[in-house]
Amino acid sequence: MFDYGNANEAQKEAINTVEGPVLITAGPGTGKTFTLVKRAVYLIQECNIQPEQIMMATFTEKAAKELITRITNELAERNISVNINEMYIGTFHSLCLRIIKENLEYTRLKRNYRLLDTFDQKYLVFRNFYKFKNIEGINELLSTGGTWKRSDEICNYINHLSEEMVDVEALQLDNNPEIKTLGKILAIYQGLLEEGNLIDFSTIHTECYRLLIGNKQILEELQDKLRFLMIDEYQDTNYIQEQIVFLLGEKHHNVCVVGDDDQGLYRFRGATIRNILEFPHKFKNAECKIIPLVVNYRSNSDIVDFYNKWMMTTSGHKFKFFWDNYRYEKIIEPHSKSNIQSSAVVKLFSKDDEDEWHEKVLDFITQLKELGKLTDYNQLAFLFSSVKHPRVTSLANFLEKNGINVYSPRSDMFFKRDEIKLSLGCLMLMFPKYVMKLEKQEFDFLQTEHYQYYKECIVAANKYVTKPENRELLQFIRKHGKAHAGLTGTTDYSYSGLLYKMFMYKPFSDILDIDMGVGVVDIRPTRNLALFTQIIGKFEYLHKVDVFNGSYIDKNTELLFNLYLKLLYDGGISEYEDEAEYAPSGCVSFLTIHQSKGMEFPIVLVDSLGNIPRKAYKDLMTEVEEKYFHRPAFEPYDQIKYFDFWRLYYTAFSRAQNLLVLTCDENKRTPSQYFKDLYDEISSVNSKEFQLREFDFESVKKVNLKNSFSFTSHITVYETCALQYKFYKELEFMPVRQSAMIFGTLVHETIEDVHRAAIRGEVDKITNDNIASWFESNYHSLVKSEHTYLAEPQRNAALKQVERYAERMNGKWSSIQQAEVDVSLVKEDYIIDGKIDLVKGDNGTVEIVDFKSEQKPDMVKMRDRLEHYRRQLQIYAYLIEQRTGQKVSKMHLYYTAEENGNPMITYPYTKTAIEGSVAAFDDTVHKILEKDFNHRCDDIKMVCIPSSRQLKKYKIFVLPGWISGNIFMPPIV
Template identity: 25%
Template sequence: MAYDQQLQERFYELRNTIRQQLFSHLNVEQFKAVETGAGPVLCLAGAGSGKTMAMVNRILHLYIFGPIYNARPELSHGLNQEEIELMENWLKNSEEMGTRTLSPQVMRLINMEGIQPRSILAITFTNKAAEEMQSRLEALLGEKAREIWVMTFHKACVRILRREITALGYSSDFTIYDDYDHLQVIKKAIASLNLDDKKFTPRAISSLISRYKCELKEPADVLKKALDFWQEKGVQVYELYQKELKKNNALDFDDLITLTVKLFSEHQDVLEKYQKRFLYIMVDEYQDTNHAQYRLVNLLAEKHNNIFVVGDDDQSIYSFRQADIRNILEFERDFSRATLIKLECNYRSTQRILTAANEVIKNNTGRKQKVLWTQNPEGELLIQYRAADEKDEARFIGEKIFELGDKGSSYQDCAVLIRTNAQSRALEERFMKTGIPYRIFGGQKFYERMEIKDIMGYLKLLVNPSDSVSLRRIINVPRRGIGEATIQKIEGFAVEQGLSLYEAVDKYTEIDKSSKALKEAAGFVRFMEKIKEEAKDISITALTEKILTETGYIEGLTKDNTIESQSRLENLKEFLTVTNDYDEKTSEPSMSDFLSQICLVSDLDSYEDEQNTVTIMTMHMAKGLEFSNIFIGGLEEGIFPHSRSLMDDELEEERRLCYVALTRAKERIYLIYAKQRNLFGRRSYNLPSRFLEEIPLGLWEEYKRVSTFFETSYEANATSSKGTALMLDYVLGDKVEHKKWGQGVIVGTSGQGEEIELQVAFPGMGIKTVLARYAPLQKVQ
């Protein structure tokens, strides 16, 4: 067929212009990452350099234009003037309105050598990052975006294992054990070996097992190489632990990765099936991968070699989670023809902040060279403050937060970053006294609360009756009179008969019908069987409500009528919001899928930036977040860098941690160190951190108090007329109202000047100590 030559030339011209317009918002290096679609690519993406944007647009480019852009692809049909006008109109609207979303008609016209979305696997490290990427892709690609696997390592592995794990001798309805569940199994294994759980603590054994699994080492691989008695016994616990997991048809988080690697290594047909599907593999935060994840990616990519990894070696801070920085540093050795792309333009911070971060990190030797820069303003000087002690440090931070508020900053614009959780105590005390709303990020998580784990136990047991950990948790919740002695009898019977604990409950109660506890246990099994039948016809939300009602769980909490029980009822209502959200948004809801999603929620997934509170968090928890104002406390030798991290490799990771902390800030950074500090029950006198010395003089200024008479005791900065006036406003017995705690009575006072403290008794809340100067109190007449 002879095409109209003029229309054809115009089509190629417009197609090329549309491509330029689609990606015109990217900088040169980002666009290079986008259009380099074939072969291995290492994209070194500095903090705040727009790596998510690059990844999303790379997928868009692959879908429309394919891995290698062809400016003149062969046309499969004749062109008409209408189609040319469609393209011209889109370009005109795009230039006028700044839109980059293609209409379906234009998409079909220019998509001539694109790849199928289902052939793309994009791995992220948090569900939150996956959801953000998926949302952006759906805005650009519509429903086609749902064919792409955009998910965490763990979620991708769960999806594969649900389909294929029978090849490894497990059932596809396996349970995923969270931190609490897996510690119960470890405790049981320690007890079985008659080991002292004070010498062989469950947490230490858990770390040992996790390390072995991330290194893809099974018990038999390491037993002969044990260095000492403790390690030898630890490996024996590992062996027992793994047997118990399999008996329960359960996997821990590490198993999700290691068993997928095992599946691919031992079953070539399964590996080829997924290699055939995933022609293009992308991995975010590659510097955080461990050996098992590295091996998984390499297995999937070895056939086509179309692997694109994004990461920043300068932000590799999770070696305690078995992350191996060598994976990113040696990528070009693993893939000899790899293309290296550096994203060094930062869109987050001021130039002064970036220069400080660059100056600190350049002292590391084990890194790939890059220098962050920005088109943002130069910005303010960093502020350095030498505090008298930890209380003065907290006082300084509190005052600066109030000052920033006067300049228009919100509480949520401020974050205090600390090296260890123990540093938060003085900060919390000060913030409570001064009425600064705050939250400790990384505290008890929603799904770790007792009532949530109880209802989750019921749901897990419904899906997987072999799950003895969940059965043990809920068989006497609410109380049914089934004690530990009864459970141990049933466990012994289960071992003798080769039964699961759930099967043994039913069988054993038929043998001994005299025991009241066993009758209750039999009733529990009957209830679970009844619920299992009813679960086939109702939603997860309706099922959850049914369990909470029919077990008497809700009734028990309602009768308690305490502040704690009310809080637990509120948490259960929130859980029902979660189940309802899942029921409504999932096309084919299943209990297994729901439980998998809940179990795979990570710390960062729970971060909400809508709350107007100051955030206190460790530097490790801060990775991936950003705030206008960052306070870094405890910048002293022995605290940061940590006293246990002074060897070369460890010190380099501490420096990377400092780099991460600095690059969280958009506008201002406050660097605080104390002359003396009370921490871990002892008072120490530490030198300023070496990281402070690595920031050149021209980038920071020292903050000094104007009225300091006694450096070591800020409290000695005595009275002020303002403080005296404040004291005159309050007397013992005054009734006051607090914004958060309601009405109360002043029962005591202490301090002087601006540091006057009031002790106020609030009904139901106890006695609270607040600073008169800051507390949101009003007198009640």
């Protein structure tokens, strides 16, 4: 008998109904994740389904990691050994990217394509705005704001049109001038993506869809392989995602979608509630089974009753709408009736001013603490429509001044943090020409607020460095300021390198010397400095800045501060969010309602009660939808604002476990008329009806996510220097980009092209002419991605290595099984990852090959490096055997630059040696998990800077710099 655990009858039905289409409508707190986990285990245990035959699409990567962790833990408890990491599990974006990567040669993309995030996309349009500004009718279509704002508007149009797969040529032929302008905008943008070998989040889906539609064999292989599909948060899917689901599930019809139509929040991203509402009608003869989950295990029954009533209250003061067929009718049932007299839904308000509201919130939290009801501040969460609003940041500042830490990473406070202002100020002081122009306000591109902010940064830096105890930092700044002001030649560093040199001095060195075990507020300055290095590193990449040159230093510096950082300042930057923590200990959380989706807290205070339903669509897009979308409009346009408003606050109210507090400043004309009926009915926290002493609050649930570790990216880095691992892996400081070493990458990629042709059975295409063609294509894509070139003799040498390899194979390609194989294995508390260059073999055994684009080394002199490679191969052998059950007979290093002798070094398979390497791998991972970063490299041969004179003068211990791929990891001092 299958062990269903504590599943109720509806959950059991959802778990064991695996054949055919299934719709699971899961209300808040009804055990959706529990059910999905059990359902996956049921498929594996009871139906003998292999993990690779299951696809699970989730809304966030964190949700995907949680599913993997919980499924593997459940299987381990049942003594079932399978490699769950073979399952297609992730967000729609990551799953589509996986399909694209596995079949890249059938897409418009070339190797080394770059994925644009939201800022990258907007910045791409901004930098190429000259291509858009002369389009006829562009000024009538866009607002009168600046170029950055107009670039944002263009991106919004582009993303909406892309997700709906609107025909760009049809738009350009439309009679409406505005629609014609949209078509021209989309055409230019698509040209930019093609030219730059780029892809953005909206086009990930369309590229994947076109790949499947245009290649019947690939589609059929995936349809045969993926027998069971489970789609989470289906109410937040869009048109193109629905198309991909039905394409992949077309053969078996074993498609299970899960969601809550009452929590559909992402219309602004193209999501449509129609997908979940129309899903059952996509199948004939009532084939789709609908299973409602309505028993809530999260919240006090008063809270459940309150948000049920909210969904029913659709008529009242000056508003009236009806759900009709735009909602599954449901009543959520509490798991048990509240056993306390006090209501679990109350209001906290002020009548005079905002200061009084601040005091009342503080008093409420203080009372909770003094009564012993709070064990941790993280039991409280404040929900707002926006955490960037001055009213919200004002409350956060007030609480922090009164000793209550606030966790609000999306409040755009990054540039206001002291450590960032000081970093920026010190950096600017090292470019005196720029500072002089700034003081004279000679920059047209900066507005008053930018001048004010930069001056605040400079004042903060001057105030700090002029203190006697900070003389060394002052000398450093003066020295580099003088050098940059009179620079005529070229330095060996740019902004990133300068930052890392600056970080050698206090207070930065103190901030960096952080114990990883401290709380989120204490580690926030370190995380922010790491994020600052990422920002600077991206600027250097986008603008091809590797070093300072006397001819360009002033121009690039103005570009950095007056354009790049200015745009980021205007747009706001979210601070670091640790997915390993649900809610950081010692802090109350300030979240947007959207951000809180899927979360739960013992005490939730919902604010932003002054909001009203607002129209969120443009009339132009309504016309485009009617003419060019692939299906007619669904919800009535005049009702949409009400539907979305009610769903938003339903989501907010249902986050609370033990106590829901509606809070507002009534002096600010809140709550609005839409909340008033319900708001007036509930008691105040200061009323006799509310007795805080009756409550017992749960602890915030712990997050248990398994992280991935690879031999090359993690074990090698940690063993070389644990302190460097802490900075570049744990804290995610951006390594300094050096001139990319693309020679080896070029050789590897072209050899992979050869292998792919062999695997496809196209051996006849492995000719010198085709090899040269693949080589040139890879070279051009690398040039675009790495912004660097190879001289002709180097290119010829690289090509010769590939041709020599093909000649040595002498047509014996049949033994090749897989190339560039991503292998992984889920362990008890982490995941091992690896990428194997080649797997080949005959007669039931396989051999693995790792290619090195260099001369075969001296076996004695390079003994340590070869031992490192041997351990890496042994980990790969272990992964192959655990993943496939195939026996590994040999492991090879293949040196492509070896001209005359045997290009290979071969290691035999030895079980005890592999077990030793795996045990060492496991030991290192657990040191990382325990945040043991005290080990320092003591190999003086690896030290690269500074000079011995400087070492003696400053009495500092320098850890080595090292190369990883094309990235230089600066020394840590």
